[in-house]
Amino acid sequence: MQENLSHLTTEQINQNTISIDQMSSLEIIKLMNSEDRSVAEAVGKELPRIAAVIDVIHQSFKNGGRLFYIGAGTSGRLGILDASECPPTFCTPPEMVQGIIAGGDTAIKTAIEGAEDRNDEGENDLKARGLCEADVVVGIAASGRTPYVIGALEYARNLGAATVALSCNNDAEISRYADYKIEVIVGPEVLTGSTRLKAATAQKMVLNMLSTASMIKLGKVYNNLMVDLHASNKKLMERACNMVINVTGVSMKEAERILKITNQKVKPAILMILGEVSFNEADKLLQETDGFLREAILKAQKSQLGGE
Template sequence: MEEKLELLTTESRNEHSMQIDTAKPMDILRIMNEQDQLVALAVNEVLPEVEAAVKFVFESFKNGGRLIYLGAGTSGRLGVLDAVECPPTFSTDPEMVQGLMAGGEGAFIKAVEGAEDDPELGVNDLKALDLTKHDTVIGIAASGRTPYVIGALSYARSIGAKTVALSCNKNAAISKEADQGIEVIVGPEVLTGSTRLKSGTAHKMILNMISTSSMILLGKAYDNLMIDVHVSNQKLKERAIGIIRKITGVSYEMALETLEKADLQVKTAIVMIKTNTTKQEAEQLLAEANGYVKTAIQNVEK
């Protein structure tokens, strides 16, 4: 924790943007775009580490556990953002994927000064969630040295929860506190130290990968279609009807009628149509197949 900030990659000056303060608007955009193109390549380098995190999360979900993201500032906000998108996309319980921020929920809008510097706050936030050994905790910190994250990861490991540390610096302090470190090296930022840029982009990509992959493994996709989308408004209802039609080939009217009979549960509607069963029968088939639609249909076709 005593290392000098300027020695970190995330705090280094980018030689390609030294004159950005006097550049024309299009030149600024080109510099940023060229640097952003390096982010996906950096993420590609850490895919094995990301895979390990996905396996942790999937095992947690199978055992009734949760995925908990936590961080400070941009890192914390990215965790919250990924977490809150899971219920509408995958019809998950809001408790299943959660995001914690140093300073509490209010810090999402307005920074809480000093909150990230207290490791005990991270511990207390996890205790407030009644963290168990079945959960997976992913600590996010571009610098890799945030005390709030270090304290939380250390506590999570002490009770047997799986832990992942996501940072943008080699040999990050938070990696030492986790079962799996993911150190995605995107290089210096266009604006020195502004880790909401390349670092934030890399972290968003990785968090999207972790949550989406885990949900797909749970059976929440059919081919590349979102079959567990939460139908909470007209737009999503139309999307659900489209998904049902793509999979079953039925008319718009038939898809709509079945979706409504299935209480707006897309999975159930698909199984009803594909197996010519009632809502109750389709739900039983899905239960026997652990929620995997293709398996439920194949079990009838055998």
């Protein structure tokens, strides 16, 4: 017997778009744009809950824990997207933030719809990653009822890991299996039940907040600059150089010279210039301040003043 999903907001018919199949291209996208405007407002209503989860993730990272996103279909792909951007943006090890999707890596590119229907697969995928009580698991499901995600959250919670449910329906089923719930109610989709639209946009916005704010709290940002980025290509090397120039005011030639010494690492380059210290001294100061550049600069400058 099929489950009746008609009570779910994400499955209801959007009366604003009932004639979308008779519209011109411009009319269609104007309507989509109008519907999308409500997404940020819906996310805004959940900010206190999102902030609470960020604090949990931050504490987990400080204790050596990891962050796992787990979901099926679009939800799973969004988790993988956010996780995969953390190493180049914040120079984190790949295992620190991980995305898991029902059906495995094949499901990233190819829809494997039946993979989401087994509770035990969510548990098995977390077991395969060696989940422990220090970790945080964010289960993502627009409908809020995906068995794969429920199985993962139930296993994680029983293990003692912190659990978070991210959905787009009120009183979502997955919320019952999590310590923290984030329910972003974006309303019926432009295309009935197509949660890759507004629901996915909302999920992406929340995941942006979870990872970015957690990394900021770890000291991986100075002002609003990505000073911990991994400069692995020409574009990122240029970005690293521009950051050093922006913060210190040195010439491009000098910024490139210092970055060569630091192996393209922005934090020690800035610290060497503003703190007037060697690379080894900069590296030591950053270790002493847990990677917080602002604190390291102040410490170096105080040391310089004390020595005068």
